[in-house]
Amino acid sequence: MTNAVDVRGVSKAFNRGRPDEVRALVDVDLAIEPGEFVSMIGPSGCGKSTALRLMANLLEPTSGDVHVNGKPARKARLDQDYGMAFQQAGLFDWRNVTKNVELPLELKGWDRSRRRERALEMLHLVKLDEFAEHMPWQLSGGMQQRVAIARALAAHPPLLLMDEPFGALDEMTREHMQAELLRICGETSTTVVFVTHSIPEAVYLSTRVVVMSPRPGRITDVIDVDLGPRRDVDTREDPAFFKKITEVREALRGMERASSSEAAGPPQPAGMEDR
Amino acid sequence: MNRSPRALAAMVVAPVAFGIAFVALWEAAVKVLDLQPYFLPPPSAIWREFQANAALIWEATKVSGSNALVGLVIGTVLGVALAFVLSRFRVLNELVTPLAVALNAVPIFVLVALFNNMFSVTSEVPRRLMVTLVVNFIVLVNVAKGLTQVDRTHVELMRSYAASEVAVLRKVRVPNAVPYLFIALKIAAPAAVITAFVSEYFGGSQNGLGSRIVGNIAISKNATAWGYVLGACLLGLAFYLAAVLAERAATPGRPQSAE
Numbered sequence A: 001m002t003n004a005v006d007v008r009g010v011s012k013a014f015n016r017g018r019p020d021e022v023r024a025l026v027d028v029d030l031a032i033e034p035g036e037f038v039s040m041i042g043p044s045g046c047g048k049s050t051a052l053r054l055m056a057n058l059l060e061p062t063s064g065d066v067h068v069n070g071k072p073a074r075k076a077r078l079d080q081d082y083g084m085a086f087q088q089a090g091l092f093d094w095r096n097v098t099k100n101v102e103l104p105l106e107l108k109g110w111d112r113s114r115r116r117e118r119a120l121e122m123l124h125l126v127k128l129d130e131f132a133e134h135m136p137w138q139l140s141g142g143m144q145q146r147v148a149i150a151r152a153l154a155a156h157p158p159l160l161l162m163d164e165p166f167g168a169l170d171e172m173t174r175e176h177m178q179a180e181l182l183r184i185c186g187e188t189s190t191t192v193v194f195v196t197h198s199i200p201e202a203v204y205l206s207t208r209v210v211v212m213s214p215r216p217g218r219i220t221d222v223i224d225v226d227l228g229p230r231r232d233v234d235t236r237e238d239p240a241f242f243k244k245i246t247e248v249r250e251a252l253r254g255m256e257r258a259s260s261s262e263a264a265g266p267p268q269p270a271g272m273e274d275r
Numbered sequence B: 001m002n003r004s005p006r007a008l009a010a011m012v013v014a015p016v017a018f019g020i021a022f023v024a025l026w027e028a029a030v031k032v033l034d035l036q037p038y039f040l041p042p043p044s045a046i047w048r049e050f051q052a053n054a055a056l057i058w059e060a061t062k063v064s065g066s067n068a069l070v071g072l073v074i075g076t077v078l079g080v081a082l083a084f085v086l087s088r089f090r091v092l093n094e095l096v097t098p099l100a101v102a103l104n105a106v107p108i109f110v111l112v113a114l115f116n117n118m119f120s121v122t123s124e125v126p127r128r129l130m131v132t133l134v135v136n137f138i139v140l141v142n143v144a145k146g147l148t149q150v151d152r153t154h155v156e157l158m159r160s161y162a163a164s165e166v167a168v169l170r171k172v173r174v175p176n177a178v179p180y181l182f183i184a185l186k187i188a189a190p191a192a193v194i195t196a197f198v199s200e201y202f203g204g205s206q207n208g209l210g211s212r213i214v215g216n217i218a219i220s221k222n223a224t225a226w227g228y229v230l231g232a233c234l235l236g237l238a239f240y241l242a243a244v245l246a247e248r249a250a251t252p253g254r255p256q257s258a259e
């Protein structure tokens, strides 16, 4: 089976050979299988966005290889093998909601009726049917982010790359969006790489959490999360959930990971972890 | 949904009320202080002169107005075209934009004196050229900004869609520049009128609003001169309103740019 993402021996330096050279990533290896939901977490400046942009071929690595869908990243980009979403929804103000979702299809050369049909299908998926003709500025932040997800998935790419997509949302909306994202990606069997700096968000969403450290940016830990199917509130209040949160936090602090002893410690409310 | 009827009414009522109060105060001040007509005529006298000379004022307005309009249209087209060229070449843009901004800050309409030397005495070309120049700079600077200052997320999205440069231009840069064009027009339209009649102060045929104002002051017909000033104000207002209406027609429902 070809990997959804294959990052091998990748380093990325900005401003090479200049006094302000930054080693954003050093020797990163990461293989992601189809169907996985992988979060990348780490302090600000540890190279999460850089890693995601390398997968998206918005940046070229200084050394090493990036493959997406079994193809070199550049080829995968040209084939629109992935969709992307950012912290800013990045909707186009001069296009209504449907036309925003249609944009990637337009650039693929789809005809008008096929585009529209798919866009409406996507809006149904993100539960925004009634807002098809609205303009972006008429929507709340969470709704805008849902349009951005619909747009990223419009061409049915096998891979979704997300850079802190819920970072600007309030905690309630954010938890709701997390549950929605899992549902949508489950229904469309999309592989996801998700950048965040919220520990509960990473644990709730992921099958694997990749922990990174800065200066230079490296992967320091990869933590499997086997919480089974997520059930919004039930999962968030499950002791196993808190245990994973503790594990990720300790990995982030570079502490010795809690050994096999079952001492989970007092449960932490989920919201506390957030920034 | 951007402006309720009530807000709109408030927007119209307040300035109108202020205008009426101002005119009433003016009229009263002239009466009470017994100001001489050569110093400041009362609004009632100006209004009488305006009505008595309506036909002449209208003729002069047509001359200045068409100069302003021709310059506005050509200057806008030229400004948009140049903005496309400049935004294509970053170095050129970084070189020309500060220059255009600087030129905008100096009263370049004095150049019309030089243009007058190049053409026959009765030619309207120097004035139209002057308006074109002024409008061109305003439009150029703003539209170039709209074409280049594009949301970074939009650029990355378009790259992720493997979009060509032409597609980025058509689907992102041009629509992004549209509000900037209307901001430019709202500045350029009244500026075109001002430039058109100030240009008339520097010689040439004596048929426009600017020359008539000067001419009437010269023969001490102050109230008549003020009548022409009123005509000039109405012309400038008409140009500005046309720009605002054009913006509304072109971008319905969208939040309007700051006025």
Ligand SMILES: Nc1ncnc2c1ncn2[C@@H]1O[C@H](COP(=O)(O)OP(=O)(O)O)[C@@H](O)[C@H]1O
Residues within 6 Å of the ligand: A014, A015, A022, A023, A024, A042, A043, A044, A045, A046, A047, A048, A049, A050, A051, A217
């Ligand atoms: N285009 C760039 N030019 C120079 N330095 C950059 C650029 N992009 C990112 N960096 C630097 O690389 C490091 C990693 O950045 P980034 O990937 O954005 O981190 P994160 O997303 O984890 O906060 C930071 O030190 C940042 O300043």
Ligand SMILES: [Mg+2]
Residues within 6 Å of the ligand: A048, A049, A050
């Ligand atoms: Mg980042």
